Structure formats: structure tokens, C-alpha cells
Amino acid sequence: MMPVMASDLHGTVESRLRAAGQRYTVQRRRLIDILARAGSPVALPDILRGRRGLAQSSVYRNLADLEQAGVVRRVMVEDEHGRYELTEDLTGHHHHLICSSCGRVQDLPMPVELERTMDRTLDGLARGAGFAEVSHRLDLIGLCSGCAARAAPTTA
């Protein structure tokens, strides 16, 4: 599955929204822009910060609508806030690298070969347990360079 080209992004989003009987308004377009530009899952405060004039409730509502339309996905991290990202058919399959100390999240694409091996094996396992339509979610959790440095400063 090829990720949608950046130039097609808005068109794709719009058609999916319309299919759900919804409009692609200015605010929703802004949200998509923010998510597309971020390149990693974004928490609500990040969206509101510096974007004075967005109502919190509207942002949540719009993110929910976009999720409903299948263009946005909500990611759970052991953080206080939920985070949002574009769905994988818009951005390509990827995983997350999460800092256990500061909570920073960044995208991490994976070698196709490992991905394929994993997929095959996992699919078999899941089927064995009676599950269908299986996808997976893989997060790497560790200390980002910044936090690691702060924890053991240069060992000098």
C-alpha cells in the first residue's frame, strides 16, 4: 500500500470526509496540515499552543470526526495526553520511538524484510488464538539522547 502523495493529501481527506457526509472546513484543513507537518504523533496542547483562537472542544470534535472518516488515528502513550497522527495509508507504515523519561515520540520506519517476517509470524499466531483482521502496533521505548545525557552527564 503506497502512501498518498503529499499533493493528494487534502484531496483524499476531503473525499473521505464527504463520503461520511461531512465538510472539509478550514479548521479541519489546518489540523491535517499540522499533523502532516509534524511527522510524529501530536498531543492536543501542541496543537493549541501558538494557535490561539482554536477552541479546545472544536479541536477534539474535529479530530474525532477525522478519525471517524479514517484519516486520523489516536495513539495511546503512557502520557497524560492522547496523541494524534495521520492514518498509515496516508503516511506509510511505521512505528514509534518513545522516550520513557520525557515522553517525546518520533516516527520510525522499519526494514521491509523484518516487517514482512514479523507480519507473517504474527498473523499466524493471532489466527491460532482465534483473532481475525489483525494488524500490529510496535513501539520502542528507551531514553532519548537528551534525557540520557541529563541522567549521566558526560561521566566526567
Place this chain on the structure above:
Amino acid sequence: MMPVMASDLHGTVESRLRAAGQRYTVQRRRLIDILARAGSPVALPDILRGRRGLAQSSVYRNLADLEQAGVVRRVMVEDEHGRYELTEDLTGHHHHLICSSCGRVQDLPMPVELERTMDRTLDGLARGAGFAEVSHRLDLIGLCSGCAARAAPTTA
């Protein structure tokens, strides 16, 4: 890393708590029993249900203390409730099979071989991105047999 034997479980928990200056009280022992018996991450309502006489606040506090002592881990699912399980050094490394419809979570051990391959590759990837002390979290998300049946009843 060998999982602690069931018979040693309480002893291990007790010594870790004491090392943290805490006591292994009756209520905490009950919690550990519940988690050990469940075999999959447990949400708070499951703990309170049928266990009349446990104060919600005490349960949360104890789970936090047990997490602090390194014997319990909090698992985030896109569910409304957080879930708790024993740490992997007590139960062995495993992953989760999550039903996207009903939210049911069950443990899923993985073939050692794939696990090893993944570990090596992921460790390299994470190091390349400047991360240290990396562990991973892998969840399979799909439709459990019950929900699948309900969605497409017997195609008769």
C-alpha cells in the same frame, strides 16, 4: 531471564517492597494474587467487581506502590481504563492480543527466534536514532472470535 516461579512470587514481591521501605500487606497480596491468576492485564473495575470492601483509592495507591517497587506494570490500551499486569521478570516476556471491538486483552508469548531477530534489529535502529536502554512493546490488534462471529453471523 527466567520468570520467577509461582511459589516464589510472594517472596519476591515482599522483598522488593521491603527494599523500598514498604510493607507487604494483606490487600497488596490480594492484588498480586488477582494479577497472577488473571494471566492478562486487568482493569480496575475487574479488580473491584466481586471484591466488595476494597476502597478504589487504596487499590490505585497500592497498584502505584507496587509499580514503584517494580513488580507491577501499567499497560495503556485505547480503552477507557488503564490496565495492570505483573512485570515481565515475574511472568516472562510476552505481548498482547487486543480485540479492537470489545477491548478484551490476552497475553501472547512469542517464538524465541522471531523475538531474538526483532530485538537485535530494533536495538540497532533505536541506537541509530540516539536512543539507549531500549525495550519494546508489541501489540496485535484484531477481532476476537466472539466479535467476529457477532459481526458476520455464520454467513448462513
Place this chain on the structure above:
DNA sequence: CTGAGAATGAGAGCGAGTCTCAGTTTCAGA
């Protein structure tokens, strides 16, 4: 036994996320 410190229960408090509702915008049809 005793008392100092840890644990507990009840309920107030906090905050992320949702709901409500009145006012605004959009757009198909005339």
C-alpha cells in the same frame, strides 16, 4: 506493651476529554 511510621477508607479535588446549545458558516437548489 508501646509508639512511630506505614496503610487504609472516604470523599474532595484535578484534569483530559465529551456534551450541549446558541450563534455562524456552508452549499445545493431556486
Place this chain on the structure above:
DNA sequence: TCTGAAACTGAGACTCGCTCTCATTCTCAG
């Protein structure tokens, strides 16, 4: 270009998972 029905928006009330507070109870070393 109008017009009205339906979608969207902002503000704030509200919900609810979880945490904090505090007075009481339990635990255990001495």
C-alpha cells in the same frame, strides 16, 4: 444572487478515571 436546511463552531458545563488529603487503623521493632 438569494435562502433555508444542515453542518460547523466556541464557550462553558459536565463526566469520569485517577490522585490527593486527612483522620483513623494497623504493623512491627524495641
